[in-house]
Amino acid sequence: MPVSLSEWIDLLRKEYLAEFIPSGGAAVKLAVVPSERIAGVLDAAARAAAEHGYLVARIDAAQTRVHMIDRLFHTVARQVDWDAGTDRYLRSLLRRQGIQVEEDRTLQEIDAIAEANGRLRSDLYGEIGRLITNGVLENYAFAREFRTAVAMLCWGRVNPQNVSPTDAEIIKQWLVGEKCSLSALKRMQIYQRIGRHNARMLLGSLALWLSEVGYAGLALLIDLDAVVTDYPPGANPVRYTRNAVLDTYEVLRQFIDDTDEMTHLLVLAAAGPGLVDDPRRGGDNYTALKLRIADEVRDRSRPNPLNAMVRLDERQ
16 A cells, blocks of 8 residues: 655654654665656655755666665765765864864964964864864764864865875875875874775765754655666666666665664665565565565555555656
8 A cells, every 4th residue: 555755754753753763763665666656756855854954865776786786875975065064073172172263264374273262272282182082083983084084174274284195185086985195094093995895884984974063964865766666778778687687686685784873864766666565676686685674564444654664656
């Protein structure tokens, strides 16, 4: 039985977006809807999440290889304003220590900040160094590589380098999957590129970091239609083989299983009817996911709108 879009969005707001996820929760939701309505569903979810203060990241499986978690992370990272986020994050660290920085003053104006807060320049530099060490590098809620990356971005805001590319620029290249100097990364104590082995931990760290920057969390919205619909060759930049389809379901399965470990994260994926109807591409082909999205609470007269997977009413 289908659920109306308005009812579903209202429940997402009430049960997840308003308090649960900002308080440190995580959730994964799947919506089955006619292909032509997927954009509208994701638009409605994006508006709701933005109104509640989330950073909204959107991914289209037709453009991004969502069966590869590292590609998914890179696409999310490209939608983050790392400079603005780092600036807000570092200002909050300073504010907690009683160091006030006027909004129209950059963090590079160390002399002016030191004078305004009654400190010597050298003392302020030392205090900022301790804040970055204690508040970032020793914040073990973040993955190790993420801690290192954010620390380098923080130093780049306070003491920008005169070389190109700077350490901060190399870190941002690493985060978004661009080619960057491995030797420079090793110098900063990052010894590997982002891959399937560490991308999920980095995504969890990003969601937590965004909550500390000032967002309610991360709302990750995924259009899965290219995965579950057998489009003709050349119709989309990314085409999914049977193995890639199963890998995508494994990515979703891992997201569901990790909800107890992750915080401040909503993953919402919308897909065409092929997710439940297609004998070759549907979720029935991957039992590990099927068992996790099965409707465990049933009613003869109405659907369960809070189930992990819902069918949305085609008429709305």
